[in-house]
Amino acid sequence: MTGAFHTRITDLFGIRLPVVASGLQWLSTADYVAAAAHAGIIGFITAASFPELDDLRAEIRRCRELTDGKPFGVNISMLPKLAKGDRVDAVVDLVCAEGVRFVETAGRNPEPYLPRLHAAGIKVLHKVPTVRHARSAQTAGVDAITVVGAECGGHPGTELIGTMVQAALAARDITIPLIAAGGIATGAQLVAALALGADGVAIGTRFLVAEEIRAHSDYKARLVAAQETDTTLVMSSLRNTVRALRNETTETVQKIERELGGDLEALMPHIAGRVGRRAYETGDARFGVLSVGQSVAFADRVEPLATIVKRLEEEACTAMTRIASLTPVSSATRFG
Ligand SMILES: Cc1cc2nc3c(=O)[nH]c(=O)nc-3n(C[C@H](O)[C@H](O)[C@H](O)COP(=O)(O)O)c2cc1C
Structure with missing residues (x-):
C-alpha cells in the first residue's frame, strides 16, 4: 500500500x-x-x-x-x-x-x-x-x-x-x-x-x-480534562508497574505499597480488573486502576476515531513540510 x-x-x-x-x-x-x-x-x-x-x-x-x-x-x-x-x-x-x-x-x-x-x-x-x-x-x-x-x-x-x-x-x-x-x-x-x-x-x-x-461519557470527560501531570505509577511492588489516571484508588494503592509492600491480598480489592471495568461502565473514574498515559494531555475532545486519525495525518504532513523547510544553511552564509 x-x-x-x-x-x-x-x-x-x-x-x-x-x-x-x-x-x-x-x-x-x-x-x-x-x-x-x-x-x-x-x-x-x-x-x-x-x-x-x-x-x-x-x-x-x-x-x-x-x-x-x-x-x-x-x-x-x-x-x-x-x-x-x-x-x-x-x-x-x-x-x-x-x-x-x-x-x-x-x-x-x-x-x-x-x-x-x-x-x-x-x-x-x-x-x-x-x-x-x-x-x-x-x-x-x-x-x-x-x-x-x-x-x-x-x-x-x-x-x-x-x-x-x-x-x-x-x-x-x-x-x-x-x-x-x-x-x-x-x-x-x-x-x-x-x-x-x-x-x-x-x-x-x-x-x-x-x-x-x-465507555461512559463521564469517564471520557475526565480524560478530556486531564493533563500530562494527571497520571501516576502503581503496582511497582508487584513488579507489574502500571501507569494510570491519578485517582482515589492509585492513592490507596500507593499507600498500601509504601506501608505493606507488594501485599497482594491487601492490594487486590483495589487493583482487580472488575473495579476498573466498573469505571468505564459508570463513568466514576475515582476508583479503579485506569490505564492512562501522559499523552492524555492531547485528548482534548470526544470525536470519531477517523477525525482524530485525519488530524494526526494532517499534522504529520505539516511536520514533514516544516522539516523540509529547514534547508541546510551553508557555513559561508551563516558566518558572512
Ligand atoms: C486503557 C488501556 C488499556 C490497555 N490494555 C492493554 C492490554 O490489555 N494489553 C496490552 O498489550 N496493552 C494494553 N494497553 C497498552 C496499549 O496497548 C499501548 O501499548 C499503550 O497505550 C501505548 O502508549 P500510550 O498510552 O502512551 O499511547 C492498554 C492501554 C490503555 C491506555
Missing part, C-alpha cells in the same frame, strides 16, 4: 498510515477496531476482554463483518501474573481457527506460540518495554516489534526508559519492522518516531476519547 507515509509497517499490515491502535483491555471492541480499519490504520481486539472464548470468537466474527475485508488483529496479553496453564494456548488455537491475520502479543516472550501462529499465516507484532526484550523477540522470530517507553498508559515495564531514548536505541539493534510507542499522540510525534528510525507508532491513550470506545 502506498501513501505519504509508506513504511515497512504499512506494507506489513496493508494500511495507509503507519499507526497501530494497540489493544485496550475492556475497550478495544470490534466497533473501535473496525473504526481503526476504516480510518486507514490497524486495531487489535483484546482477547483479555472476553473471559469466555465463545464471546471472543463472536467478537472476531463481528469485527470481520464490520471491517469489510480491511485488516485487523487480536491482542494476546500474556502478563507475568498468568500462571502456566493459562488460556493463551486456547486463544492461540482460536485465532488460528478463525483465520485472524495479525496478532499483537505482549508480556511474556511469544516464542512457544510462534510456530503455530506462523503456520496459520499470522503475522506477530510483539510489544516490549525494553530494548533487551526487543532483541530477544527479534531472535525468537516475531515479525515486528513495538517498543513502549515510560510515558505509556498501561505497562511501561520496570526500568522506565523514555520513548525518545528507547526508540532511538531500538532502531540501532532491530532490523525487522519497528514501532515506537509511549506518549505518542500527534502527527509531529509520528514524524519524530520515523526520524528516529521507527517504521510506525502505536497509540493507546490518545484514542481513548474516540466516540467508538465503549
Whole structure:
C-alpha cells in the first residue's frame, strides 16, 4: 500500500498510515477496531476482554463483518501474573481457527506460540518495554516489534526508559519492522518516531476519547480534562508497574505499597480488573486502576476515531513540510 507515509509497517499490515491502535483491555471492541480499519490504520481486539472464548470468537466474527475485508488483529496479553496453564494456548488455537491475520502479543516472550501462529499465516507484532526484550523477540522470530517507553498508559515495564531514548536505541539493534510507542499522540510525534528510525507508532491513550470506545461519557470527560501531570505509577511492588489516571484508588494503592509492600491480598480489592471495568461502565473514574498515559494531555475532545486519525495525518504532513523547510544553511552564509 502506498501513501505519504509508506513504511515497512504499512506494507506489513496493508494500511495507509503507519499507526497501530494497540489493544485496550475492556475497550478495544470490534466497533473501535473496525473504526481503526476504516480510518486507514490497524486495531487489535483484546482477547483479555472476553473471559469466555465463545464471546471472543463472536467478537472476531463481528469485527470481520464490520471491517469489510480491511485488516485487523487480536491482542494476546500474556502478563507475568498468568500462571502456566493459562488460556493463551486456547486463544492461540482460536485465532488460528478463525483465520485472524495479525496478532499483537505482549508480556511474556511469544516464542512457544510462534510456530503455530506462523503456520496459520499470522503475522506477530510483539510489544516490549525494553530494548533487551526487543532483541530477544527479534531472535525468537516475531515479525515486528513495538517498543513502549515510560510515558505509556498501561505497562511501561520496570526500568522506565523514555520513548525518545528507547526508540532511538531500538532502531540501532532491530532490523525487522519497528514501532515506537509511549506518549505518542500527534502527527509531529509520528514524524519524530520515523526520524528516529521507527517504521510506525502505536497509540493507546490518545484514542481513548474516540466516540467508538465503549465507555461512559463521564469517564471520557475526565480524560478530556486531564493533563500530562494527571497520571501516576502503581503496582511497582508487584513488579507489574502500571501507569494510570491519578485517582482515589492509585492513592490507596500507593499507600498500601509504601506501608505493606507488594501485599497482594491487601492490594487486590483495589487493583482487580472488575473495579476498573466498573469505571468505564459508570463513568466514576475515582476508583479503579485506569490505564492512562501522559499523552492524555492531547485528548482534548470526544470525536470519531477517523477525525482524530485525519488530524494526526494532517499534522504529520505539516511536520514533514516544516522539516523540509529547514534547508541546510551553508557555513559561508551563516558566518558572512
Ligand atoms: C486503557 C488501556 C488499556 C490497555 N490494555 C492493554 C492490554 O490489555 N494489553 C496490552 O498489550 N496493552 C494494553 N494497553 C497498552 C496499549 O496497548 C499501548 O501499548 C499503550 O497505550 C501505548 O502508549 P500510550 O498510552 O502512551 O499511547 C492498554 C492501554 C490503555 C491506555
